[in-house]
Amino acid sequence: MVSLLILGALCLNAKKAPPPVPDYLAAPAEAQGHKVALGFFGHFDDDSTISGTMNLLVRNGWEVHIAWITTAGGVGGIYGEPEERIAEARLAAGVMGIPPERQHYLGFPDRGVVDQLPEAIDQAVALIAEVRPSLVITCAYEGGHTDHDATPLAAYVAGRRLDFPFARFEVPTYNTSGPWIMPYRVNGFIKAWGPWEYLKLDREGYHVRKKVRRTYQSQWFFMVPEGSIGLWRHLRGQGEPIRKTPDYDFTQPPHPGKLLWQRGPGVKTGAPFDYWRNAVLSIPEFQP
Numbered sequence: 508m509v510s511l512l513i514l515g516a517l518c519l520n521a522k523k524a525p526p527p528v529p530d531y532l533a534a535p536a537e538a539q540g541h542k543v544a545l546g547f548f549g550h551f552d553d554d555s556t557i558s559g560t561m562n563l564l565v566r567n568g569w570e571v572h573i574a575w576i577t578t579a580g581g582v583g584g585i586y587g588e589p590e591e592r593i594a595e596a597r598l599a600a601g602v603m604g605i606p607p608e609r610q611h612y613l614g615f616p617d618r619g620v621v622d623q624l625p626e627a628i629d630q631a632v633a634l635i636a637e638v639r640p641s642l643v644i645t646c647a648y649e650g651g652h653t654d655h656d657a658t659p660l661a662a663y664v665a666g667r668r669l670d671f672p673f674a675r676f677e678v679p680t681y682n683t684s685g686p687w688i689m690p691y692r693v694n695g696f697i698k699a700w701g702p703w704e705y706l707k708l709d710r711e712g713y714h715v716r717k718k719v720r721r722t723y724q725s726q727w728f729f730m731v732p733e734g735s736i737g738l739w740r741h742l743r744g745q746g747e748p749i750r751k752t753p754d755y756d757f758t759q760p761p762h763p764g765k766l767l768w769q770r771g772p773g774v775k776t777g778a779p780f781d782y783w784r785n786a787v788l789s790i791p792e793f794q795p
């Protein structure tokens with residue numbers, strides 16, 4: 508009987524022990540003795556690309572927060588309504604293991620962050636000051652969507668304004684940095700900015716990632732290709748792409764050629780790059 512109990516306990520323990528957080532992510536936090544992470548994204552669903560990693564941090568005992576700069580939806584078409592999108596986000600964060608008090612909704616309009624950029628950055632910096640993370644994971648600066656690009660910009664400005672250090676990492680959503688014959692890249696980094704890591708997930712992490720994707724059911728048209736790429740990588744023993752945020756110049760395009768947000772559909776179709784650059788230049792840190 509006792510041996511059965513011990514065996515049972517061992518099995519339970521084996522199921523629950525998560526793989527460790529890789530050194531490249533954990534080292535800055537461990538050096539500070541302060542394991543607090545903030546995932547900061549454009550829209551409800553951008554986080555699905557890194558949801559297994561967010562859950563891995565939770566299972567390793569980190570205090571994990573999640574924030575979105577917009578209230579996604581309400582832009583017509585197939586993108587859904589804000590109420591439905593917020594409800595999905597609350598559920599998805601719960602699936603990752605992030606409780607309601609660590610979920611933060613900045614509420615800027617979908618596609619509209621660039622039009623209120625200094626205010627959005629101020630609010631994001633205030634949130635980072637409140638959370639005091641040692642690790643911030645944002646969308647990549649890749650020209651896919653101006654709402655996405657605002658998140659690494661906010662983390663950069665926070666690093667300049669705040670008096671505590673934190674590591675900045677990024678995850679790719681979509682961009683048009685590929686060759687002219689097929690420029691679109693989904694969940695793939697702009698190669699010119701250097702190498703990246705794949706964070707390999709255990710069975711439970713991959714399960715969480717699948718469940719998060721299903722939770723964002725209104726965005727199935729993004730979740731299906733993203734899921735196929737994720738499955739392909741999982742089967743090949745890779746995982747979720749993540750990279751230490753390169754030293755971007757946010758007043759310059761992240762890659763040559765037309766950016767995805769300029770191409771459309773939606774976002775700021777046909778607008779010149781100055782649409783973004785002028786907004787960046789209106790932030791105090793970028794003024795001469």
Ligand SMILES: [Zn+2]
Binds near residue numbers: 550553680
């Ligand atoms: Zn998005």
